[in-house]
Amino acid sequence: xxxxxxxxxxxxxxxxxxxxxxxxxxxxxxxxxxxxxxxxxxxxxxxxxxxxxxxxxxxxxxxxxxxxxxxxxxxxxxxxxxxxxxxxxxxxxxxxxxxxxxxxxxxxxxxxxxxxxxxxxxxxxxxxxxxxxxxxxxxxxxxxxxxxxxxxxxxxxxxxxxxxxxxxxxxxxxxxxxxxxxxxxxxxxxxxxxxxxxxxxxxxxxxxxxxxxxxxxxxxxxxxxxx
Amino acid sequence: xxxxxxxxxxxxxxxxxxxxxxxxxxxxxxxxxxxxxxxxxxxxxxxxxxxxxxxxxxxxxxxxxxxxxxxxxxxxxxxxxxxxxxxxxxxxxxxxxxxxxxxxxxxxxxxxxxxxxxxxxxxxxxxxxxxxxxxxxxxxxxxxxxxxxxxxxxxxxxxxxxxxxxxxxxxxxxxxxxxxxxxxxxxxxxxxxxxxxxxxxxxxxxxxxx
Numbered sequence: 199x200x201x202x203x204x205x206x207x208x209x210x211x212x213x214x215x216x217x218x219x220x221x222x223x224x225x226x227x228x229x230x231x232x233x234x235x236x237x238x239x240x241x242x243x244x245x246x247x248x249x250x251x252x253x254x255x256x257x258x259x260x261x262x263x264x265x266x267x268x269x270x271x272x273x274x275x276x277x278x279x280x281x282x283x284x285x286x287x288x289x290x291x292x293x294x295x296x297x298x299x300x301x302x303x304x305x306x307x308x309x310x311x312x313x314x315x316x317x318x319x320x321x322x323x324x325x326x327x328x329x330x331x332x333x334x335x336x337x338x339x340x341x342x343x344x345x346x347x348x349x350x351x352x353x354x355x356x357x358x359x360x361x362x363x364x365x366x367x368x369x370x371x372x373x374x375x376x377x378x379x380x381x382x383x384x385x386x387x388x389x390x391x392x393x394x395x396x397x398x399x400x401x402x403x404x405x406x407x408x409x410x411x412x413x414x415x416x417x418x419x420x421x422x423x424x425x
Numbered sequence: 426x427x428x429x430x431x432x433x434x435x436x437x438x439x440x441x442x443x444x445x446x447x448x449x450x451x452x453x454x455x456x457x458x459x460x461x462x463x464x465x466x467x468x469x470x471x472x473x474x475x476x477x478x479x480x481x482x483x484x485x486x487x488x489x490x491x492x493x494x495x496x497x498x499x500x501x502x503x504x505x506x507x508x509x510x511x512x513x514x515x516x517x518x519x520x521x522x523x524x525x526x527x528x529x530x531x532x533x534x535x536x537x538x539x540x541x542x543x544x545x546x547x548x549x550x551x552x553x554x555x556x557x558x559x560x561x562x563x564x565x566x567x568x569x570x571x572x573x574x575x576x577x578x579x580x581x582x583x584x585x586x587x588x589x590x591x592x593x594x595x596x597x598x599x600x601x602x603x604x605x606x607x608x609x610x611x612x613x614x615x616x617x618x619x620x621x622x623x624x625x626x627x628x629x630x631x632x633x634x635x
Contacts, residue, residue, distance in 0.1 A: 222466060222467055224467075273491065274459055274460070274462060277464075278462065280487060281465055282465065370604075371596065372595070372600055374596075406577050406578065406579050407580070407599060408577040409603065
């Protein structure tokens with residue numbers, strides 16, 4: 199989907215701008231981690247940010263190594279190590295949540311171009327392997343032994359009109375979010391029937407429980423943080 | 426998976442909240458001399474005995490554990506301030522805005538690791554506990570006001586730990602309202618699953634029993 203990649207570029211520009219105004223990459227990673235944890239679907243992989251964080255981690259690992267050999271005082275070395283460990287935790291946790299989501303919704307992600315484009319190269323490779331293996335497993339262990347009409351891993355039977363055996367994330371999950379600025383005119387198109395046309399406002403720094411679907415695009419553009 | 430919270434039920438584990446709170450900045454008074462630290466999460470120091478400097482809480486605790494500093498408790502953690510907050514909390518149904526988002530975690534970490542730096546520690550602790558109770562009671566009564574027309578819930582000044590406690594409940598309650606309010610969206614999942622209308626590609630297949 200072409201619009202997906204354009205959107206991606208825009209929000210990475212926003213990221214760069216944020217980075218410029220004194221936010222550290224660790225802060226940005228923490229934000230990405232929280233958003234990823236809170237969103238029901240997989241979000242765009244923060245490739246630039248992750249590359250930068252990885253570089254910083256490697257650099258810091260070298261620095262710590264160097265300090266150990268030079269014999270810098272053990273206290274400051276242990277503090278550097280702690281800082282490193284904290285960043286590593288964030289990075290690992292971020293990658294793991296994504297893997298959890300991929301494992302859960304792999305068939306859906308693989309066939310939905312918009313979601314597929316959000317994955318990193320490694321994640322795509324992983325998803326391909328995963329879907330192939332699971333499909334093979336399902337076919338060999340169960341599906342091939344069922345009557346012909348019931349052999350699809352995607353559908354209950356040939357009369358199903360859609361892929362009803364593919365788990366999909368529930369976008370109507372309610373999430374907790376916070377906006378950095380005053381937002382008006384949020385269209386709650388998916389609210390209860392009577393309220394659909396109502397516009398919704400968000401004050402900065404106030405927490406809102408809201409249906410993920412309604413604010414999805416604002417999360418993607420970085421205007422709203424989930425928590 | 427160790428250390429990773431179950432990503433559906435309660436989003437952040439208590440440990441993860443503590444991890445986040447450990448990045449809050451506090452004042453410390455070092456008693457050692459140390460060069461500035463250029464960490465991934467920022468530059469801190471230099472550290473000079475008796476000169477107040479600002480560091481993240483985790484760094485303060487690490488130094489404190491080794492007896493290298495004393496931690497200056499944040500201003501809101503004084504008997505005077507907390508008494509005011511408690512009164513305000515009792516007087517109004519609104520949540521007081523004078524506590525930081527992570528007040529539960531910060532105070533707990535400081536009690537665990539820097540008790541001797543907190544004056545009137547016993548009083549401070551019991552005040553914080555009272556405040557927690559009062560606030561939580563308010564959250565509970567607020568929840569009674571929910572109804573099917575609720576499309577979004579606005580919460581002012583709720584703290585991280587409080588959010589975490591009410592999150593599973595509010596989330597599921599709103600979802601239930603949402604679901605029952607739009608009957609066309611989700612037909613009975615057990616019976617109609619093989620002729621489910623095309624309008625709802627994201628409707629759940631089957632309600633998870635929790």
